[in-house]
Structure formats: structure tokens, C-alpha cells
Amino acid sequence: MEEHVDVVVVGAGPVGLLAAIELTLGGVRVLVLERLVTPSMVSKALGIGPLGSEAMQRRGMAAAITAAEERIFAAMKKSTEQNGPDARGRGTRFSGHFAGLTLIRKDAQKEPERRAHPVDQQAVEAMLADRALSLGIEIHRECDVTNFVQQADGVDVAWASPAGDGRIRCSYLVGCDGGRSSIRKMAGFDFPGTAPSMTMYNAVAEIDHPERLLPSGWRRTSGGVFSYGFLPGRLVMLDFSGPPEDREAPVTCEEIEAVLRRVSGADVRVKALESGSRWTDNTRLADTYRRGRVLLAGDAAHIHTPFGGQGLSLGLVDAANLGWKLAAVIRGQMPESLLDTYTAERRPVAEAVLANTRAQMAILRPDPQSGAMRDIIANLMQFDDVNRFIGEIMSGLSTRYDLGSERDEVGRLIGDRPVSHRDGEGSLYDLMQDGMGVLLDASTEGKASRLVAASTLRIRCVAVDAGPSMLIRPDACVAWAEEENSIDGLEEALHRWFIPRLDDGSRLRSEQ
Numbered sequence: 001m002e003e004h005v006d007v008v009v010v011g012a013g014p015v016g017l018l019a020a021i022e023l024t025l026g027g028v029r030v031l032v033l034e035r036l037v038t039p040s041m042v043s044k045a046l047g048i049g050p051l052g053s054e055a056m057q058r059r060g061m062a063a064a065i066t067a068a069e070e071r072i073f074a075a076m077k078k079s080t081e082q083n084g085p086d087a088r089g090r091g092t093r094f095s096g097h098f099a100g101l102t103l104i105r106k107d108a109q110k111e112p113e114r115r116a117h118p119v120d121q122q123a124v125e126a127m128l129a130d131r132a133l134s135l136g137i138e139i140h141r142e143c144d145v146t147n148f149v150q151q152a153d154g155v156d157v158a159w160a161s162p163a164g165d166g167r168i169r170c171s172y173l174v175g176c177d178g179g180r181s182s183i184r185k186m187a188g189f190d191f192p193g194t195a196p197s198m199t200m201y202n203a204v205a206e207i208d209h210p211e212r213l214l215p216s217g218w219r220r221t222s223g224g225v226f227s228y229g230f231l232p233g234r235l236v237m238l239d240f241s242g243p244p245e246d247r248e249a250p251v252t253c254e255e256i257e258a259v260l261r262r263v264s265g266a267d268v269r270v271k272a273l274e275s276g277s278r279w280t281d282n283t284r285l286a287d288t289y290r291r292g293r294v295l296l297a298g299d300a301a302h303i304h305t306p307f308g309g310q311g312l313s314l315g316l317v318d319a320a321n322l323g324w325k326l327a328a329v330i331r332g333q334m335p336e337s338l339l340d341t342y343t344a345e346r347r348p349v350a351e352a353v354l355a356n357t358r359a360q361m362a363i364l365r366p367d368p369q370s371g372a373m374r375d376i377i378a379n380l381m382q383f384d385d386v387n388r389f390i391g392e393i394m395s396g397l398s399t400r401y402d403l404g405s406e407r408d409e410v411g412r413l414i415g416d417r418p419v420s421h422r423d424g425e426g427s428l429y430d431l432m433q434d435g436m437g438v439l440l441d442a443s444t445e446g447k448a449s450r451l452v453a454a455s456t457l458r459i460r461c462v463a464v465d466a467g468p469s470m471l472i473r474p475d476a477c478v479a480w481a482e483e484e485n486s487i488d489g490l491e492e493a494l495h496r497w498f499i500p501r502l503d504d505g506s507r508l509r510s511e512q
């Protein structure tokens with residue numbers, strides 16, 4: 001091997017790019033290998049959930065998200081003028097949907113300001129690519145990773161490229177290579193789950209009589225489910241007559257027209273098809289996210305129906321969870337066992353997402369039994385607690401890692417908030433831009449900060465005016481919290497996440 005990098009990330013999709021950003025901020029050298037010459041233009045995510053967008057906001061992309069969102073809101077407004085209102089637009093009482101039931105109410109949510117952003121996947125990828133570029137991350141395109149061999153002290157990775165085949169040695173390999181991940185297959189991860197049973201279509205189409213498909217919004221019929229026109233020409237359909245015969249066959253105008261007529265029951269013709277793709281409810285989860293020196297993140301680790309739009313956010317939070325931990329292990333500051341917490345924390349979250357997507361499919365089916373169940377769920381959603389419960393499932397805000405604390409905030413991913421500290425005012429996420437952990441210290445005379453500062457340079461200590469005091473990991477997970485003057489449990493949390501206990505029971509004094 002001619003060259004060595006700390007980490008090879010396979011795939012420059014959204015998850016691979018964020019993983020590379022996190023690792024680079026953690027001080028390790030990363031190479032991203034991507035098969036495609038240019039980013040994919042296949043229409044996928046049309047929105048990003050709160051936890052995914054927050055992971056990006058913490059890394060300097062807040063302004064770009066706001067600007068992209070303004071452009072989409074303008075397009076939605078135009079579409080609303082033509083097609084009538086849709087509960088997905090700005091200014092509605094609702095935020096998101098469950099099984100097409102646009103009943104999740106903002107006023108029933110605990111933190112309504114933490115919301116999804118209607119920013120499409122191409123825009124998200126462009127923001128992440130810009131940020132990666134600004135950090136000097138090497139992304140080699142047209143490099144199709146074809147093989148790798150795990151050695152005791154590293155992984156030898158090989159790729160094929162029109163510019164010539166290549167090989168490199170890395171300490172760890174991170175597969176962010178999507179749902180059909182070859183890294184997952186080559187490393188021998190199990191990927192159990194349920195086979196596809198239906199087909200979902202995503203298209204931009206010109207329809208001869210669009211008024212026959214309106215009003216816009218999710219419409220469930222005896223033939224399936226469709227939604228037309230929430231963005232100009234945008235058509236989404238669920239066809240429960242079975243999985244596609246040939247998944248690779250191109251989607252044609254005739255196919256979209258036939259499915260649309262069957263699913264909507266409307267007498268319409270498709271005059272032109274700008275783009276069309278099909279997906280299924282194939283639902284699977286890797287048995288573990290790590291085998292030795294090979295790790296998985298994003299769709300490589302979990303796939304499910306895209307209906308309800310959770311996959312992108314789920315994958316971005318994987319990347320945020322893994323990045324700082326792997327960097328700390330590679331820097332030699334934390335033991336490899338820290339990586340076990342990656343599977344332990346993230347796999348149950350994916351398991352829950354898979355479960356809710358299966359539940360949504362079950363009540364979207366066109367049979368009367370599914371319809372009856374769906375009506376019951378719709379009625380239950382009138383109750384605030386149920387509405388909040390379902391809202392938090394769909395937004396991901398129900399995520400809480402089991403860190404063994406009875407305090408509710410410990411294990412949760414904290415949202416951005418104003419931080420009033422002794423040097424002035426700021427925002428929590430502004431303090432986190434460089435990938436450091438944060439201690440919000442409300443103790444008198446800075447008791448907590450003194451303990452932290454004596455142990456590690458990787459936590460920014462900020463004296464705040466009001467409690468509780470909190471230790472926040474670089475992925476925004478609250479690792480410890482106590483009322484103003486108590487530092488009970490802080491030392492334990494520091495050892496668990498930032499500084500290992502040495503064999504003699506003492507602590508590392510400081511790093512770097």
C-alpha cells in the first residue's frame with residue numbers, strides 16, 4: 001500500500017459527507033470514495049426532519065437551510081395558488097403527517113420550533129459538499145469500491161476508476177454506500193427484514209386534466225394513495241397491487257398513467273413525464289453497525305419505505321453519532337469499546353423507524369379493514385397526548401439514548417437555544433460549530449468547569465446564568481445534567497465519553 005488515511009468513507013451521499021465532516025472536525029484524515037461522477041439527480045427526499053437539519057446547523061449550514069427553505073416555500077405558494085391549499089405549506093397548524101394523515105398539530109408538540117424543513121435532497125447534498133470542501137476533505141469521484149480486506153491493524157481498500165484502479169490502507173472503513181451497500185454485503189453483515197409488497201412512485205408529470213386530481217394533499221382511494229401538485233407537477237403514488245416486476249426497468253409515461261388512473265380512479269392522461277422513479281416497502285436493518293474495522297451508516301444500515309420521509313434524517317444522525325466517537329478512538333484518546341455505543345444507541349432508533357413505516361403502510365392499504373384502523377388512529381390523534389406521541393415519532397424527537405440516568409434530558413439530543421453566558425449572549429449550536437463538546441456550567445464559582453478543564457481540551461466550558469448544568473457531547477446528546485451546584489456524576493460522564501480511566505484508576509490529565 002502506497003498511502004494511508006485514518007478513515008475511508010464509501011459514498012458521498014448525504015450521510016457519507018456528514019460522516020467525513022464530523023471525522024475531519026475530530027482531527028483525523030479522511031478520504032471519501034464515490035462511484036458517481038456528479039451527485040445523483042434522482043428525486044428522493046423533499047424534506048429533512050428536525051434532528052437531521054440540526055446536525056447540519058451545528059456544522060455551519062443553518063443559513064443555507066433557511067435560504068433553500070425560502071425557495072421551496074415560494075414554489076409551494078405558487079402551487080397553492082394554482083391547486084388549492086395543502087397542509088404541507090407554511091402557516092398551517094400542522095407539521096408533517098402519519099400515514100398521510102396531516103393531523104400532527106404544532107400546538108400539541110412540546111418543542112414545535114424544532115421542525116422539519118422542506119429542503120430537497122439535492123440541496124442538502126450541495127450544502128454538505130460545500131462544507132466538506134471548505135474543510136479540505138478529499139472526495140474522489142468515479143471511484144467504485146470493489147473490494148476490501150480487513151487486517152489486524154487496518155483495512156486495505158480497492159476501487160475501480162476510469163482514471164486507473166486504486167488501493168489504499170485505512171484504519172477504519174465506513175460504508176455510507178446506500179441501501180444496496182456492497183460494503184455491508186462484503187463485510188458479511190446480516191440484513192434481515194421484510195420483503196417488498198407494494199410499489200411507490202415519485203414523478204414530475206404534466207397531466208391533461210389536473211383539476212380532476214385536486215384538491216392537493218394525500219388522497220386514499222379504493223385503488224391506493226396519491227398526492228398531486230403540492231409542488232408544480234409533483235406526483236406521489238402508492239400502488240398496493242404488488243412489488244415491481246423489474247425494479248431496474250425505466251419508468252415510462254405509460255406506466256405512470258396506468259397507475260395514476262387505477263390509483264386515483266380519475267379519467268386523466270399523462271402528457272409528459274419529466275422524471276419518474278419507483279420504490280418499495282422493502283424493510284431491513286443490519287444486525288450490528290460494526291464488524292471489526294468496518295462500520296455502516298445511513299441507508300447502508302437500514303432501509304424502509306420512504307413514505308413519511310425519515311431516512312435522510314435518520315442517516316445524518318447516525319453520521320453525527322459515529323463521527324466524533326471514531327475520531328476519538330483513532331486519536332488514541334478513547335478505547336475501541338466507545339464504538340460499541342454507536343450500534344447500541346443508533347440501532348434501536350432505526351428499529352423504531354422501521355416499525356412506524358410498517359405501521360403506516362398497514363393503515364394505508366385500500367382494504368376496508370385498514371381503512372377502519374386508519375379512522376381510529378385519526379380519531380385518536382385528536383387527543384393532545386396521542387398527537388404529541390405520533391408527532392415525536394415522526395420527527396425523531398422521541399429519540400433518547402439509554403445512558404442510565406433518571407433525568408429526562410439525559411440521552412436526548414438537545415435543540416438549539418439561546419445561551420446567556422458571562423461574556424454575553426449566543427446560541428448553543430454556535431458554540432458547537434467546531435465539533436467540540438460543551439459544558440454549560442451553572443455551578444457557583446465554576447466548580448464543574450474546573451473539573452472539566454483539568455481533564456480535557458475537547459469540551460468548551462461556558463458559565464451560564466441559569467441551570468441546570470449540562471455536559472453535551474459533540475452530537476448534541478446530553479451526557480450529564482444536574483441542578484445548579486451539584487456536580488454529582490460529572491466525573492463519571494467525562495470518563496465515559498471524553499477521557500478514559502487509566503488502569504491505575506487515575507485520569508488522563510489532558511490531550512493533544
Ligand SMILES: Cc1cc2nc3c(=O)[nH]c(=O)nc-3n(C[C@H](O)[C@H](O)[C@H](O)COP(=O)(O)OP(=O)(O)OC[C@H]3O[C@@H](n4cnc5c(N)ncnc54)[C@H](O)[C@@H]3O)c2cc1C
Pocket residue numbers: 010011012013014015016033034035036040043044045046047048049121143144145146176177178179181182202279297298299300306308309310311312313314315
Ligand atoms: C423517493 C424517496 C423519497 C424520500 N424522501 C425522504 C424524505 O422526504 N425525508 C427523508 O428524511 N428521507 C427521504 N428519503 C430517504 C433518503 O433519500 C435516504 O435515506 C438517503 O438518501 C440516505 O442517504 P445515504 O447517504 O445513506 O445513501 P445514498 O443517498 O444512497 O448515498 C449513497 C452513495 O454511495 C455511493 N456508492 C454506492 N456504492 C458505492 C461504491 N461501491 N463505491 C463508491 N460509492 C458508492 C452512491 O453512488 C451514493 O452516492 C427518500 C427516499 C426516496 C427513495
